[in-house]
Amino acid sequence: MRWSGSVVMLVVALLLTASCAPAQRVDLGDSSGNLIAAIAGEPDQLDPQKTSSYFSFEVLENVFDTIVEPDENLEMRPALAESWTVSPDQLTWTFRLRGGVTFHDGSPFTADDVVYSYRRIIDEKLSNVDKFSAITDVTAPDDRTVVITVARPTPNLLTNLGGFKGMAIVSRANVESGEIATHPVGTGPFAFVSQRSGDSIVLTANRTYWGGRPKIPGVTYQFISEPSTALSALQAGEVDWTDAVPPQRVTQLEEDDSVHLAVTPSNDYWYLALNEARAPWNDVRVRRAIAFGIDRDAIVQATSYGTAAANQLAIPKGNPWYIGYDRYRYDIGEAKRLLAEAGAAPTTMDMLVTNEYPETVTAAQVIADNLAPLGIEVKIRTVDMATWLDEQNTGNFDMLMMGWLGNIDPDDFYYAQHHTNGANNAQKFSDPQVDRLLDAGRVQTARDARADDYAKAATLIADGVSYVYLYNPSVIQAWNPRLTGYDARRDGAIRFRSAALDGTDGR
Known part of the structure; x- marks a missing residue:
C-alpha cells in the first residue's frame, strides 16, 4: 500500500512526539491496576x-511497620507508637501505642505483639540482635x-527500633x-497476596x-535482574517504577x-x-597490600559511571558524622613492599560476588586486573544472593564485595560489622580498642564526645583493614511521570504508601 507524503510526515511527527512523552501504561494481563515495580532480585525470604x-526489605517494608520510623530527614517519628517518654536517668523508655490498629488478618495489634517481636529477636538471636544489647526488659503494662x-543510656535506641532492617513488628500467630x-502478615499499608518464585510478588492495599x-490498589513486584531490561520495560510502559x-x-x-x-x-x-x-589475610600487612592494590577510581567508574563518590571510610561527605581519611591510594609498589615485608606471596584469591548485585561482578573484574601485577589470580565466584549469604555466614571466601544499606546512626555503620561480637562481622575482625570505642559510642549522650x-x-x-571501603553510591530510581506522591530516600527505603498513579484508585 502506498502512503502519501503528508501521511508519512504525520506518522513521523506522531512517533517523535511519542518518543518524548511519558509512556502509556501497557496492560500485560494484570487488570488489578497495581503499581508495577521492577526490582533487581527476588527476596531470599519473607x-x-x-x-x-x-x-526482601524493598517488599516487606510495605507489609510491616515498626514502632517509630525515619522521616525524609532520617529523624525518628511516630509510627505504631504515637508518643514516648524517657525517664530522667535515661534507663526507662515508655511508648504509647496507637489504638484501633489491626493486622492484615483482622486480629488486633496490641503491646503484646511488640513484646513478642522484640523477645523473638533477642531470644532467637535474629538479624540485628546486637541493636538490643542494652535492653534488659520489655514489658506491656496494658494493651x-x-x-x-x-x-545504660542508649542515645540511638529510637534509631535501632525504627531502622526497618530486622525491627518489624510481627504477628505471633503468623x-x-x-x-x-510463605504468607507474611503485618500491619503495614499493603498486605501480602501471593508470590511466584522467580517472577513476582503481589501486594494489595490495606484499606484500614x-x-x-x-491511593493505589496494590503493588506488583517484578523480578528483573538485568537493569537495561528493567529500564526498557519502564520506557515501554510495562512497569511504573x-x-x-x-x-x-x-x-x-x-x-x-x-x-x-x-x-x-x-x-x-x-x-x-x-x-x-x-x-x-589474617596479617594486616597483607590486607593493607590489597587496599593499596585496589584502584577505587576505576571501580567507581566501571560500576557507577560518575554517580558515586570514592571513599575510604563508610560515612559519606555531607553526613554530620563524616570524617576525612586518605591513607590508601592505588600504589602497586607499596602493595608489593607490604607483601614482601609480611613474607606473603598469595597466588590465588577466591572472590565471592552475586549476580543479583551487578556492581559486585563488574568490580570483581576490575579488581582481578588490579591484583594481577601482585601475582594474585582472582577467581571470581558468582552466585545467587541466598548462596552468597550462606557462604558469607560460613566463612567460605577469601574476599567478598557487598554494600551496607539503610544506615542512619553511626552505630549502623560500624558496630555489627566491626565489633568482635558484631552480628555481621563475617570477616572476623577483632580489635579491643575498636570494641571499647564502639561500646562507648552506644552509651555516650554528649554529641561531640560521641x-x-x-x-x-x-x-x-x-587502618586495620577490617573492610576495604570503596565508594558511597547514590540512590538511583526512575518512574513513570504519572506516578506521584513518591520520593527517592537517602536511606534507600521504598515506601509506596502515599504513591498515586493516574487511572488507579486504592478504594
Missing part, C-alpha cells in the same frame, strides 16, 4: 526479622503501653504457624491502614521526558572484606 537482603528498660515464611489507606537503572544511562535519562529520574546521595557504602580467619568515639573507631577500622 520473614522480616530473619532476612538481611535488600530485595497500649510498652516499657523498655536499658542497662510466626508460630510457620506461615510467615492506620496511616490512611493507600524501578531501581534497576543502569548508571551508564543516567546522563541520557536526564534528557528523557518519558521517565522521571532521581539520583539521590545516600548513606550506603560498598566494601570489600578479606577473611581474617584464613592465612595470609562523634569523637566514632571518629577514632572508624580510623582504627580502616
Whole structure:
C-alpha cells in the first residue's frame, strides 16, 4: 500500500512526539491496576526479622511497620507508637501505642505483639540482635503501653527500633504457624497476596491502614535482574517504577521526558572484606597490600559511571558524622613492599560476588586486573544472593564485595560489622580498642564526645583493614511521570504508601 507524503510526515511527527512523552501504561494481563515495580532480585525470604537482603526489605517494608520510623530527614517519628517518654536517668523508655490498629488478618495489634517481636529477636538471636544489647526488659503494662528498660543510656535506641532492617513488628500467630515464611502478615499499608518464585510478588492495599489507606490498589513486584531490561520495560510502559537503572544511562535519562529520574546521595557504602580467619589475610600487612592494590577510581567508574563518590571510610561527605581519611591510594609498589615485608606471596584469591548485585561482578573484574601485577589470580565466584549469604555466614571466601544499606546512626555503620561480637562481622575482625570505642559510642549522650568515639573507631577500622571501603553510591530510581506522591530516600527505603498513579484508585 502506498502512503502519501503528508501521511508519512504525520506518522513521523506522531512517533517523535511519542518518543518524548511519558509512556502509556501497557496492560500485560494484570487488570488489578497495581503499581508495577521492577526490582533487581527476588527476596531470599519473607520473614522480616530473619532476612538481611535488600530485595526482601524493598517488599516487606510495605507489609510491616515498626514502632517509630525515619522521616525524609532520617529523624525518628511516630509510627505504631504515637508518643514516648524517657525517664530522667535515661534507663526507662515508655511508648504509647496507637489504638484501633489491626493486622492484615483482622486480629488486633496490641503491646503484646511488640513484646513478642522484640523477645523473638533477642531470644532467637535474629538479624540485628546486637541493636538490643542494652535492653534488659520489655514489658506491656496494658494493651497500649510498652516499657523498655536499658542497662545504660542508649542515645540511638529510637534509631535501632525504627531502622526497618530486622525491627518489624510481627504477628505471633503468623510466626508460630510457620506461615510467615510463605504468607507474611503485618500491619503495614499493603498486605501480602501471593508470590511466584522467580517472577513476582503481589501486594494489595490495606484499606484500614492506620496511616490512611493507600491511593493505589496494590503493588506488583517484578523480578528483573538485568537493569537495561528493567529500564526498557519502564520506557515501554510495562512497569511504573524501578531501581534497576543502569548508571551508564543516567546522563541520557536526564534528557528523557518519558521517565522521571532521581539520583539521590545516600548513606550506603560498598566494601570489600578479606577473611581474617584464613592465612595470609589474617596479617594486616597483607590486607593493607590489597587496599593499596585496589584502584577505587576505576571501580567507581566501571560500576557507577560518575554517580558515586570514592571513599575510604563508610560515612559519606555531607553526613554530620563524616570524617576525612586518605591513607590508601592505588600504589602497586607499596602493595608489593607490604607483601614482601609480611613474607606473603598469595597466588590465588577466591572472590565471592552475586549476580543479583551487578556492581559486585563488574568490580570483581576490575579488581582481578588490579591484583594481577601482585601475582594474585582472582577467581571470581558468582552466585545467587541466598548462596552468597550462606557462604558469607560460613566463612567460605577469601574476599567478598557487598554494600551496607539503610544506615542512619553511626552505630549502623560500624558496630555489627566491626565489633568482635558484631552480628555481621563475617570477616572476623577483632580489635579491643575498636570494641571499647564502639561500646562507648552506644552509651555516650554528649554529641561531640560521641562523634569523637566514632571518629577514632572508624580510623582504627580502616587502618586495620577490617573492610576495604570503596565508594558511597547514590540512590538511583526512575518512574513513570504519572506516578506521584513518591520520593527517592537517602536511606534507600521504598515506601509506596502515599504513591498515586493516574487511572488507579486504592478504594
